[in-house]
Amino acid sequence: MAEATGKTVRVGMVGVGSRGTHLLQTLLQIPGVAVPAIGDINQEHAARAQDLVEQATGRRPEAYTRDERHFEALCAREDLDAVVCATSWQWHTPVMLAAMRARKYGGTEVPAGLTLDELWALVRTSEATGMPCMMLENVNYFQNVLALLRMVREGAFGELLHCEAGYQHDCRFLLFTEDGKLTWRGEHYARLNGNLYPTHPIGPIAWWLDINRGDRFVSLSSVSSPAEGMRRYAAAKFGADHPLAKRDYAHGDVNTTLLRTARGRTVTLYFDCCTPRPYDLIFRLQGTQGIYSGTLDQIYLEGVSPQSDQWEPFGPYQERYAHPLWKDLEAEARRNGGHGGCDYLVMYEFVQAVRRQTPTPQDVYDAACWSAVVPLSVESVAKGGAQIEFPDFTRGQWKTAPRLPITGA
Template sequence: MGKLRIGIAGTSRGSHFHEDFSKVDGAEVVAIMDPDKRARQAFCDKYQVEYALASYEDLLNAGIDVVVIASPLQLHAAQAIDALNQDIHVLSEVTAAATLEDCKLLLQAAKNSNAQYMMAENYCYIRENIAIRNMVRAGLFGDIYFAEGEYLHNVTYLHYDEHGKPTWRRKETMGKRGCTYGTHSLGPPLDWFNERVKLVNCLGPGSHTEPAYENDDTTMMLCRTESGALITIRLDMVSNRPHNMGYYSLQGTKGCYEAPRVPGGTHRIWLTDYTQSKEEWLALPDVYGDFLPAELIDFPEEAKDSHHWGADYFMVKDFVHRILEQRPVAIDIYKSLEMTLPGILSEQSITRNGAPIEVPDVRKW
């Protein structure tokens, strides 16, 4: 196979994807699509593409091998299904779907397609999260049984457009209760545990910062995995505070991991196999040489200006190489839905005062 011909739906986030795909050998962005004429023109003023299109159907018919879905969240599943039905590979922004029914339809389309589906959960490609995953697999944490993930990011300025009309973020993430945008926080812990969520409970304190919003200022989602481990997820996209978009912790029988809660802090680990003192923390970068490939330690120039701490570049590169080499993608349809479904089911739990809701096993659908 020669270069992959890439088409991108959505020019706002799509511009970042264009930059990362352009750095990777074996891929070329040939087409973009956006219904907004001004957005298409602004994109073409900055980047060169063969086609700048107004409709998604035209994008799929532009001779592309891969479509990157960077559209509003409520369109992700339908657009992915249309692409898979035409045997076009899909790299979709999070979340994979917004409803349980869409998850079922998306799974069926992926199973029937000759193309691959991957959800672009870039947080699984953050350097620190990869190091922790490799250490878990090496057994350094022992039996792991608890993890945390937090995404605290005030984006109220994105909830209305320049004309005062509500955007998709206002409708889809703040227009209903629950953990409506939780895969950034849940994805890496699920990658570490390598199992699915079986039960989910969700609670919130109500709306205070933006009283007119339907969703709570902060949402807490408790996830019980099949083995009985507990993962707690906090989502907050309105509170007035500095951002903290990537906090995680992990606890096992032989050690623990703590990400920093403020910018500039140190990622720390405590491991019985490494640490002499019961109170001595190690800086996670001190063990990178044992648990990361050289590229992730040295950070190539291509990754240094990529979004999400370089994770976007590494994700795109991995996706391209796997498609070209005809290997399974890292976050396939099953893992994508396993990261997405707890948030969807949390909407039921929070309206039932935190009652536990069973999460279906997509591998048995």
């Protein structure tokens, strides 16, 4: 396997639909990456990905398209260092398990799994094989998120007290096909009521709060509003008599989840993808010395901000506290990557960990912990908002695990 900086990192890519194709393109723009294998049951998608790789590298990767389990043969190849997975949600865990068992680094789109059994399987398999598994949570690499991480570490907010974030994004268009069926994503919404997409908001918060590295989530409570969005959207799109406009959907439109940590800090999470609304991740970060609002992109720090208890723009702070990764890679990130550059950075970090054979910055405990909000919130909603205990995937290691280092490229 590649062992030193400069060595080529060989990645097998499983799932090259819309998101997977984008991640593949990002991957191909990182220096020193080869893609010898592509897996997807959709042959057109696989061929499109083969073309992309061939155009970029001159070598056409082998395709694994035979059936839903063909990724196992891909993972078993001897000429791979890592497997990246961007399938639909229910295949993330099976692909990662196969990758780790075949001694490959695993990198998966979010969420890493949908059930506690899946998430424990990821943890146990990573521990048993010694292979890292990184959930490719890109929002952790937003420019403001990483500058705020530096500010937290340098004490700008004092002791942290509370954070709030949400995946609030009108995604109704992703839930139905044009010809009147549910997409795979829509199927999940139709059967599960809870926070089905927690990792974008909780990932940055977990880094700010040193979750799994000095603190941990101990419990949550979750409630959902009525489920109106999907039925109404289907009625508008397909007509009031269409079966999709008349059926029931499990997923309450606005889900709110409250979490507590071992050190007593609190977190509010929203999941709101079935209503007409502007995009807003919220990102409230609050400590004894001040508060940041992502909704406003403004900040207030006591004794620092010019006017008492008045917001000021965050821009200058983002520059002053620029994270070394952004200092080193801003040009490449902006030129190449989606989502404001963070897709490039998360993929870059994954590739570098593989190249150096080091732990990934988001480890398997993070993947399990951040994704666990899915099954735990579903359980809490079903029990009328009852407090649900949060499993400690680290089994006590959170007390002594060192903080995530703040380092450059």
